[in-house]
Amino acid sequence: MADQASVLDRSSVGNAPDPDFDWRRIAYLVQVSRALDNLEETRLVPERKISYQFSARGHDMAQVMLGSRLTNPRDATCGYYRSRPLLLSLGVPIEDALGSAMGRAGGYSDGRDIGVVFNFPNPGGVPALPMSGGVGAQYTPTAGWAQAIEYYRTVLNSEAHRDAIAVVLGGDGSVAANGFWAALTIATTQKLPMLFYIEDNEYGISVPSTYQTPGGNIARNLESFGNLHVLSGDGTEPAEAARLVKAAAAHVRSRKGPCLLRLTVPRLQGHSFQDTQTYKSQEFVASEWTRDPLPKLRSYLVGSALDEAEWEAIEREAGEAVEHALAEAQARPVARPETVLSNVFFEGEVQQIGGQWTHGYQAPVAHEEPRPEGQRINMVTAIRRTLDRELEINPRVLLFGEDIGPKGGVHAVTLGLQEKYGIERVFDTSLNEEGIIGRAVGLALAGLMPVPEIQFRKYAEPATEQINDCGTMRWRTANRFAAPMVLRIPGGFFKVGDPWHSQTNEVQFVHNPGWLVAVPSNAEDAVGLLRSALRGNDPVIFFEHRAMLDDAWARRPYPGDDYVLPFGRAxxxxxxxxxxxxxxxxxxxxxxxxxxxxxxxxxxxxxxxxxxxxxxxxxxxxxxxxxxxxxxxxxxxxxxxxxxxxxxxxxxxxxxxxxxxxxxxxxxxxxxxxxxxxxxxxxxxxxxxxxxxxx
The missing domain is CATH 3.40.50.920 (Rossmann fold)
Known part of the structure; x- marks a missing residue:
C-alpha cells in the first residue's frame, strides 16, 4: 500500500546516507537550482531580462535524486515547466538554462520557445525529450519512448536497451489531463518500462489537488490499478525520497512493468513569479516553508557525508557557477530575426534526435517516373501494397491504430498485415486518439517510423495538441529534435455523409506548421506520396479520401516498389x-x-x-x-x-x-x-x- 510504504521509508530518516547516491553532487545541484531561482526572481525578472519564471524550490532535491538514477544512454525523460533541477542533473550547462530563460541564441531553442519549456539532446547521455507548454502533453510521448525500448529489445534485439527506462514528470494538477490517463492505459496494458513521477504540491496553479483527484492522492486512488506498481511518500525527507526514487527506478529497470511514484513536495513560491498566492492562507504558506527540503538535506548530510565546511564550500561553488553562467548567457546575442523562418521542415541538416535518419537509415534507390505493373488496382490495394513493401524492407516501420490489426481497418487498408508481420509491428490501440499520436511522437523520437491511423478525420480532434506539438518540434528546438511519422487519416464523404465520419477540413493540418499534407486522388499518386512520406524526414498527414478508395476512376496500375512522388508537384x-x-x-x-x-x-x-x-x-x-x-x-x-x-x-x-x-x-x-x-x-x-x- 502507498501509505505503508511512506511509513516504512520515514523510519529510515536517521540512517546513514545511501552510498549509491553521490550526495555531494546532489547537494551542489540543489544549491545551483536555488541560486538560479534566486537570481531570476531578485534580478533578471525585475530587470525584464526574463519574461516567464517558474521556481523549482521545494521540488528540487527529489528531482536531482531522480536524475541521478538515469544511467543508461537509452533512457529518456520528459518533464514540465518546473523540471529544471532534473535537467541540471542530466548535465545541461547552467549557461544554457539561463540563456534559454533569457531567450538568447543557443540553449534549448535559440529564443524561439520560452525558457522553461526544455529539451536536451545530451549526446552520449540521457536526453530530455522536448517538453510542451500544455499541461499533461508530456505523458503519451514518454509512453511511446517506453514502447520503443520494448521494440528495440524484443524485435531488433538491442542489448543496449535491455534495462532502459522512460521517465515522465508531472504535477498533481496534470493527473486530471487526458494525456495522463492515455499514457497510463498504454503503459499498464503493455507493461512498459515507464516511471510516472508525480510531484504533489497540493495545487494546480490556484486550484487544490482535491479538485483534480478525489481525496487529493492519486497514488492511493491507483493502488488497485492493474499492472502498476505504486509508491508514495515525502519528497522533502532525504532518506525517504532517495529510497523511493531508487526503488521506483529499480522496479522499472527489472522489467516488471510501469511504476507510479508520488512524492509530496511544497511549492515554496507561486505558480510563476507573477503569482502572489493570495488563494493560500498565511498558515498554509508558513507550513510549506517548514517542509523546505534544503535545510533537511543539510541536516541529513552534515556530520555524516559532509562536514560544515564542505557544505559551505558547495554553496559558494554553486553561487559562483551561476554567476559565471550569467556572464556567459548575457554575452550571447539574440538570434537574428530572419532565422526564425528556418527549420519548420527538414532542410538538409539532420536533427540530433528523432527519426530513422538519425539511426543510419538510408532509403533504397527510388524512381520518380511510374513503371506500371499489371492490371489497374484500387487505392485500398495500392496503399496496402505500399505499406506491405516498406514493412518488408524496413524493420523500423510500425503500423497502429484502432481496429487495424485482425480486422484490417474499417476500410480494409491493413488487412492481413498483422498476420504477416506480427503484433509487435502492426497492432491495435485503445480508443484514445491523443494516446495514438502521442505514442507515435515518442516512437519517432526513439528512431522508429510510426504510421498511426486516425480512423476518421473528425476523430483527430482529441489529438490536436499532440499533432501541433509534433509539427512544431523541429522549429521550437532549432533542429535539435524532430518526430517524423506518417499519420494516415481517412475522411470525406462516401455514398452518404454525416458530421462525424465525412469531414475533410484539410486546411487545419496545413495551418499546423511542420506537417506535410498529402491528398492523393488515385492509386498511383497514393503509392508515390506514401512511399515518399515513409522514407522522408518530416511528419506527414496522409489523407485517404473514402470515396476514392475503391472508385473506378482512381484505379491505376501499380507504379513499382520504389516509385516515389515528391511533395509539391501537381x-x-x-x-x-x-x-x-x-x-x-x-x-x-x-x-x-x-x-x-x-x-x-x-x-x-x-x-x-x-x-x-x-x-x-x-x-x-x-x-x-x-x-x-x-x-x-x-x-x-x-x-x-x-x-x-x-x-x-x-x-x-x-x-x-x-x-x-x-x-x-x-x-x-x-x-x-x-x-x-x-x-x-x-x-x-x-x-x-x-x-x-x-x-
Whole structure:
C-alpha cells in the first residue's frame, strides 16, 4: 500500500546516507537550482531580462535524486515547466538554462520557445525529450519512448536497451489531463518500462489537488490499478525520497512493468513569479516553508557525508557557477530575426534526435517516373501494397491504430498485415486518439517510423495538441529534435455523409506548421506520396479520401516498389487554354468531367503542404481565368489561400474574378439527397466554368 510504504521509508530518516547516491553532487545541484531561482526572481525578472519564471524550490532535491538514477544512454525523460533541477542533473550547462530563460541564441531553442519549456539532446547521455507548454502533453510521448525500448529489445534485439527506462514528470494538477490517463492505459496494458513521477504540491496553479483527484492522492486512488506498481511518500525527507526514487527506478529497470511514484513536495513560491498566492492562507504558506527540503538535506548530510565546511564550500561553488553562467548567457546575442523562418521542415541538416535518419537509415534507390505493373488496382490495394513493401524492407516501420490489426481497418487498408508481420509491428490501440499520436511522437523520437491511423478525420480532434506539438518540434528546438511519422487519416464523404465520419477540413493540418499534407486522388499518386512520406524526414498527414478508395476512376496500375512522388508537384489531368481549374481529392474526377466541353487546365494539386504554386500561376497567367473546387467548407477553406495567391501574384493577368465551388458552411449531411446537394457536383462545377469562360 502507498501509505505503508511512506511509513516504512520515514523510519529510515536517521540512517546513514545511501552510498549509491553521490550526495555531494546532489547537494551542489540543489544549491545551483536555488541560486538560479534566486537570481531570476531578485534580478533578471525585475530587470525584464526574463519574461516567464517558474521556481523549482521545494521540488528540487527529489528531482536531482531522480536524475541521478538515469544511467543508461537509452533512457529518456520528459518533464514540465518546473523540471529544471532534473535537467541540471542530466548535465545541461547552467549557461544554457539561463540563456534559454533569457531567450538568447543557443540553449534549448535559440529564443524561439520560452525558457522553461526544455529539451536536451545530451549526446552520449540521457536526453530530455522536448517538453510542451500544455499541461499533461508530456505523458503519451514518454509512453511511446517506453514502447520503443520494448521494440528495440524484443524485435531488433538491442542489448543496449535491455534495462532502459522512460521517465515522465508531472504535477498533481496534470493527473486530471487526458494525456495522463492515455499514457497510463498504454503503459499498464503493455507493461512498459515507464516511471510516472508525480510531484504533489497540493495545487494546480490556484486550484487544490482535491479538485483534480478525489481525496487529493492519486497514488492511493491507483493502488488497485492493474499492472502498476505504486509508491508514495515525502519528497522533502532525504532518506525517504532517495529510497523511493531508487526503488521506483529499480522496479522499472527489472522489467516488471510501469511504476507510479508520488512524492509530496511544497511549492515554496507561486505558480510563476507573477503569482502572489493570495488563494493560500498565511498558515498554509508558513507550513510549506517548514517542509523546505534544503535545510533537511543539510541536516541529513552534515556530520555524516559532509562536514560544515564542505557544505559551505558547495554553496559558494554553486553561487559562483551561476554567476559565471550569467556572464556567459548575457554575452550571447539574440538570434537574428530572419532565422526564425528556418527549420519548420527538414532542410538538409539532420536533427540530433528523432527519426530513422538519425539511426543510419538510408532509403533504397527510388524512381520518380511510374513503371506500371499489371492490371489497374484500387487505392485500398495500392496503399496496402505500399505499406506491405516498406514493412518488408524496413524493420523500423510500425503500423497502429484502432481496429487495424485482425480486422484490417474499417476500410480494409491493413488487412492481413498483422498476420504477416506480427503484433509487435502492426497492432491495435485503445480508443484514445491523443494516446495514438502521442505514442507515435515518442516512437519517432526513439528512431522508429510510426504510421498511426486516425480512423476518421473528425476523430483527430482529441489529438490536436499532440499533432501541433509534433509539427512544431523541429522549429521550437532549432533542429535539435524532430518526430517524423506518417499519420494516415481517412475522411470525406462516401455514398452518404454525416458530421462525424465525412469531414475533410484539410486546411487545419496545413495551418499546423511542420506537417506535410498529402491528398492523393488515385492509386498511383497514393503509392508515390506514401512511399515518399515513409522514407522522408518530416511528419506527414496522409489523407485517404473514402470515396476514392475503391472508385473506378482512381484505379491505376501499380507504379513499382520504389516509385516515389515528391511533395509539391501537381499534375494536369487535362490541358487547355480557356480556364484553370484547381482541385484535389474526390473533386478531381468531377472537375475533369465538368470541363469536358471546354479547353481547360484541370490541376490536381496532390499535396496541400507544400502546394504547386508555380504550376497554378503559370496556368492562370496563360488561361486568364481560375476556378478552385474543393469539398471542404468555403469560409477559411484552402481554396481561399489559393485565391489570395492568385490575386496577389497574377491579378493583372486575369480576365475574370477568381471563383470557388465548395461545400456550404455546414457539416456533411447524412441522407444521399442532402449530401449530393451540398457537395460540389459536376453540374454545379460546369455551370461555374461556363460563367467564367463567358465573363
Amino acid at each position: 499534375e494536369k489531368v487535362r490541358e487547355g487554354d480557356d480556364i484553370t481549374i484547381v482541385t484535389w481529392g474526390a473533386m478531381v474526377p468531377r472537375c475533369e468531367e465538368a470541363a469536358s466541353h471546354v479547353s481547360a487546365d484541370v490541376i490536381d494539386l496532390r499535396t496541400l503542404m507544400p502546394w504547386d504554386r508555380e504550376m497554378v500561376l503559370e496556368s492562370v497567367r496563360r488561361t486568364r481565368r481560375c476556378l478552385i473546387v474543393h469539398e471542404d467548407l468555403k469560409s477559411g477553406g484552402f481554396g481561399a489561400e489559393i485565391a489570395a495567391v492568385v490575386a496577389d501574384e497574377a491579378f493583372l493577368d486575369l480576365d475574370a474574378p477568381v471563383a470557388r465551388v465548395t461545400m456550404p458552411d455546414i457539416p456533411s449531411p447524412h441522407h444521399p439527397t442532402l449530401l449530393n446537394w451540398a457537395v460540389p457536383s459536376v453540374e454545379k462545377i460546369r455551370a461555374r466554368i461556363d460563367d467564367l469562360v463567358g465573363f
